[in-house]
Amino acid sequence: MKKKLFVLCGALTLSAMGAHAGNRDYISIVGSSTVYPFATVVAETFGKTSKFKTPKIESTGSGGGLKLFCEGVGVQHPDITNASRRIKKSEVNRCAGNGVKDIVEVKVGYDGIVLANSKKAAKMNLSRKDIYLALAKQVPNPKGGATLVDNPYKTWRDVNASLPDMKIEVLGPPPTSGTRDAFVELAMEGGCKKFDWIKQIKQDSKKAKKAGNKSRAKELKSRYKGICHTIREDGAYIEAGENDNLIVQKLESNPKSVGIFGYSFLEQNEDKIQGSQVDGVAPEFENIADGKYPVSRALYFYIKKAHVGKIPGMREYVAEFTSEKAWGDEGYLADKGLIPMPREERLKFAADAKMLKPLKLN
Numbered sequence: 323m324k325k326k327l328f329v330l331c332g333a334l335t336l337s338a339m340g341a342h343a344g345n346r347d348y349i350s351i352v353g354s355s356t357v358y359p360f361a362t363v364v365a366e367t368f369g370k371t372s373k374f375k376t377p378k379i380e381s382t383g384s385g386g387g388l389k390l391f392c393e394g395v396g397v398q399h400p401d402i403t404n405a406s407r408r409i410k411k412s413e414v415n416r417c418a419g420n421g422v423k424d425i426v427e428v429k430v431g432y433d434g435i436v437l438a439n440s441k442k443a444a445k446m447n448l449s450r451k452d453i454y455l456a457l458a459k460q461v462p463n464p465k466g467g468a469t470l471v472d473n474p475y476k477t478w479r480d481v482n483a484s485l486p487d488m489k490i491e492v493l494g495p496p497p498t499s500g501t502r503d504a505f506v507e508l509a510m511e512g513g514c515k516k517f518d519w520i521k522q523i524k525q526d527s528k529k530a531k532k533a534g535n536k537s538r539a540k541e542l543k544s545r546y547k548g549i550c551h552t553i554r555e556d557g558a559y560i561e562a563g564e565n566d567n568l569i570v571q572k573l574e575s576n577p578k579s580v581g582i583f584g585y586s587f588l589e590q591n592e593d594k595i596q597g598s599q600v601d602g603v604a605p606e607f608e609n610i611a612d613g614k615y616p617v618s619r620a621l622y623f624y625i626k627k628a629h630v631g632k633i634p635g636m637r638e639y640v641a642e643f644t645s646e647k648a649w650g651d652e653g654y655l656a657d658k659g660l661i662p663m664p665r666e667e668r669l670k671f672a673a674d675a676k677m678l679k680p681l682k683l684n
Contacts (some may be wrong), residue, residue: 346397349375349636350378350402351379352386352391352402353380353387354404354500354501355383355406355584356566356583359587360586360658361377361404363654363658364655367642371642372635375635379404382498384403384406384500385499385503389413391417391624392413395421401625402636404623405622407500407622409425409681414683422626426625427674428622428623429621430660431621432661433619434610435508435617436597437617438580438581440579440594441595443486447484447598448600449600452513453513454514456481457473457492458552460472476558491558491580493580493581494560494581495561495583504619508618509600509616511550514549515550520550523545523546569581570595585610589659590658601616603615611661618661625640644672650665650668
């Protein structure tokens with residue numbers, strides 16, 4: 323009898339909390355530090371030009387934001403999460419397991435991942451192979467052969483004789499960051515694949531999968547990712563949190579270090595820092611927009627459809643973000659460093675967002 327009474331009291335308490343929490347009259351947004359400055363400008367514009375309150379935005383990183391977003395439906399959970407990578411199938415499944423079943427995906431535009439340093443230092447001209455060799459936990463043995471050794475490189479010149487004789491010290495995002503995910507996939511893996519024997523591991527994984535040997539395919543894929551995606555932990559790479567502005571400040575105070583962050587932060591601080599060329603291509607607006615810059619990616623935000631109509635202003639906020647005056651070629655987000663999508667792509671995502679079309683991953 324006591325147990326039944328306890329459960330009943332607990333239910334009443336939760337019900338009362340839900341009723342109280344139901345009074346939330348602002349949009350709660352979490353997620354990517356890269357999308358954060360764009361979402362903040364939209365939120366401020368929305369707050370000034372509409373009858374709704376300015377949304378509250380937290381920079382938690384893409385992975386951290388998706389984790390919070392997927393925890394459940396209800397006003398104690400975020401309404402929208404920003405992401406500097408696409409949501410993973412495992413995250414969609416986690417969402418579904420917690421009752422978050424109708425997720426609306428909105429691609430925002432494009433961004434480049436920049437490796438930058440202080441203008442007081444020499445500008446770097448890096449290849450993706452240089453980046454991999456400088457930052458991987460283990461690298462191919464410099465003496466040759468298809469073997470790995472713990473990363474022996476201490477300076478950039480150790481990696482490549484044409485680079486400065488400076489200690490490798492890179493300030494970058496933590497594992498919860500979408501920028502980190504995209505960086506290891508685009509920059510480090512791009513360099514890792516330059517070694518034929520490592521590239522062969524990936525090809526062998528695909529062959530095993532095609533042959534129906536799933537366990538062998540999984541084993542090879544895991545080995546390949548371990549080689550290409552694992553960042554060294556000996557002090558050469560320093561996790562600098564989700565605050566990209568803090569990385570910019572640290573580059574100013576330490577001209578010998580290099581920072582990793584989104585293109586918009588380079589553009590906003592071009593009086594203090596400079597972007598490194600990657601494979602001979604500068605991190606510039608036009609190069610990212612036309613796909614020439616090799617370390618570029620798409621940006622997104624995700625809407626919890628179940629909260630639309632419950633939280634005031636959600637449809638209107640999404641309409642503001644997907645308007646031509648915001649994300650168009652001449653929009654105010656382009657002024658902040660966002661690389662706009664082609665017009666046809668923008669119109670498609672704007673229409674899908676207006677209809678709250680649920681995401682379907684292949």
